[in-house]
Amino acid sequence: MNIFIVDDEHKSRELIKLVLKSILPDSCICGEAGSVPEAVKGIQEAEPDLLLLDVELETGTGFDVLARLKDISFPVIFITAHSHYAIQAIKFSAVDYLLKPLDPGDLADALDRVREMQQDAGYKKKLDNLLQNINPASAGQQKIALPTSDGLIFAPLKDIIYCKAEGAYTTFYMENEKILVSRNLKEYELMLETQGFFRVHNSYLVNLSKIKRYVKGDGGYLILANGTTIDVSKRRKESFLAVISRM
Incomplete structure (x- = not known):
């Protein structure tokens, strides 16, 4: 070699x-x-x-x-x-x-x-x-490579609504499709937390720009751009509210 x-x-x-x-x-x-x-x-x-x-x-x-x-x-x-x-x-x-x-x-x-x-x-x-x-000129157009069973999908970050934990797998819910990826949610939390994503629950990582409404409660819940409702866990509520207050 x-x-x-x-x-x-x-x-x-x-x-x-x-x-x-x-x-x-x-x-x-x-x-x-x-x-x-x-x-x-x-x-x-x-x-x-x-x-x-x-x-x-x-x-x-x-x-x-x-x-x-x-x-x-x-x-x-x-x-x-x-x-x-x-x-x-x-x-x-x-x-x-x-x-x-x-x-x-x-x-x-x-x-x-x-x-x-x-x-x-x-x-x-x-x-x-x-x-x-x-490339600085590509700000807002970044893509992430998602490994699937038959190859890779290069998904624009701006099109990801939320990610859901599926055991050792993660499902990405996009604007027009969902993608099952053979890596766990924690890995994507670490990759995406500086890109406007927040883990509101053990099972969910949310694109903060896709939140339409937060409804108060014990932990409360979110209504996302596609109409999906997602619970905010009680222990993550305070840090979640702190993050969105700075947006």
């Missing part, structure tokens, strides 16, 4: 190479770069099988590198130290990332997933969705 490394710190690149050598001795480092222009030129020339890409670079970001490449025919594993916004965007698009400092076990797991990525016909669409989501 030919691997290209992009990281603006020389020590980090050397550490990545050492870790790769220990877990994937047959791999070949076909190039490395520390800046956006250097990375774009090197990747185009090397045509790697895998790109390990740091998100935060001195001259820009790893996303800038991808945006300048004409064709991305290889999997990408993002590496990031602390950027919450970057991690959120990456999770929305269902692509792989690792946190610094790099853990050999995590990298080994990511490399196993790379082999699956190489068979993923929709991988290019995941990267396209990621680049759209991090």
